[in-house]
Amino acid sequence: MTEQPSASRARPDRPDRPDRPDGPGWVSVDPSEDEQRRPPLTRPRIVRTALRLVDEKGLPALTMRALAQQLKVSPMALYNHVHDKEELIDLMIDLMLGEVDRSPVPGDWVTQLRVLTCSYHQALSAHPALARRYSSQVRIGPHGLLIMERAIGLLLGAGLSPAAAADAFFALFTYTVGFHQLGQIRRVSDPKRQDETGYYVALPAEQIPAVMTLAPHMSGVRQDGQFEYGLDTLLAGIKATLTQGSPPRPSTDKTEAHGG
């Protein structure tokens, strides 16, 4: 067993806490062990089962009771391994981020950054329900930190100043995560749909001609390549930062005038 018995009890006093990313504290991506056996309830098994449950039935289906039932265990048994439901979700997110391929690839830093970000994007795409939760109150676990480390390392290696690298990283990160947040946009602009999709009647079509023009191009579901558009735009801008010092700004200066 690679699993040490020193697994934390996760009680409020939290007596001990493992440090290594793939140690018993955090969850390894490798599901080789204890995938089949019933009896040993371990942190990795809980987190993996929870991730599968969310992938299949959606985030609201993740209740401690349902998860316990899936594991053929009492609900309270889970609390010996995770402190909280929130901690469980944090662990699930880190497990998801473990799927990101951080290995170096040939090419310049822009290419490497693009590959890394695309892999990140892929990992989020593989778990859409969880990716949508990966938003408010983000906590960065070890896998997330390692991704961050690699991205920032590439930016610094390219010659960006720490401040510029921070801006650039944050823009990339924001865009990538934000992309998955909005996976479930529901345009209810079509008056015929108002009752069918429920809830909202939006606006009559004649008030939003431009939106209606684009309607066939924004068919709710994301097309492939839509992510890459913004990604490449950002990357190009970041690259330009290296020579020009800051992203180009439009002419006027009253752009962010109103209060805040």
Add this chain to the structure above:
Amino acid sequence: MTEQPSASRARPDRPDRPDRPDGPGWVSVDPSEDEQRRPPLTRPRIVRTALRLVDEKGLPALTMRALAQQLKVSPMALYNHVHDKEELIDLMIDLMLGEVDRSPVPGDWVTQLRVLTCSYHQALSAHPALARRYSSQVRIGPHGLLIMERAIGLLLGAGLSPAAAADAFFALFTYTVGFHQLGQIRRVSDPKRQDETGYYVALPAEQIPAVMTLAPHMSGVRQDGQFEYGLDTLLAGIKATLTQGSPPRPSTDKTEAHGG
């Protein structure tokens, strides 16, 4: 009363539904009426009170009971005006988006788009807790649609094809909303903080030198100008699309090779 008695009863059968964005169905930004009076429980008053509650106490503080208590009313009284808690939140989001200034400004389309997006950003910044919820399962109400209409109109007016405009709009939208999703990042990489901030011990500092280099520049709280960096980068890229046809891509072609 400017309030028509035809306000929907919001029961499951949903007998009638008003159409106009500032009608009794949706909530006007103007808080002139019924701001002080106790007795008349109206949809606008409910939504405005809820928004204030979330602004002050955070999203988890928004319970139907707490909201009802704030309005000095029985919890169930709310359900005569909103169908659901989810509908309530949708209304709150649309109320927030009503604060976006869509009025035209002088300047070219890039400038106008920048001003619009900044105003959008301001509106979200004014209500951070709600902005964070503005993520999973986005429903676009009338105010959101009008913002969308204006942004897309600017893009189409600039000469972008519908497909390009859709990509560009989506990238801008994604970035802007995503920016506020990540308002609460908690880097717990500092081992000394591990118990204080709770939950996670991340990674020893020597494993993440690049991240540690940027630590002072990413002090958890967002700095002013960080949003504009990515925004200007995206805008510049969109503008470049007009002449070049598509955003520049790095040289290699194995970028999005692995499955999905």
Add this chain to the structure above:
DNA sequence: CGGGGGTTATGTACGTTGTACGGTGGTGTC
């Protein structure tokens, strides 16, 4: 081989949440 201690699973139970249901009172209309 037998006991003991710590860890792990359990059952019960509580507080909180969203919300369905039926009654009730005040108000506008004929």
Add this chain to the structure above:
DNA sequence: GACACCACCGTACAACGTACATAACCCCCG
């Protein structure tokens, strides 16, 4: 003056997260 119609209320329920005390388990030491 009577009726109908709402908005509002009180009660109630199911589902949730999880605290607490207890019981089963296993490994280690004697």
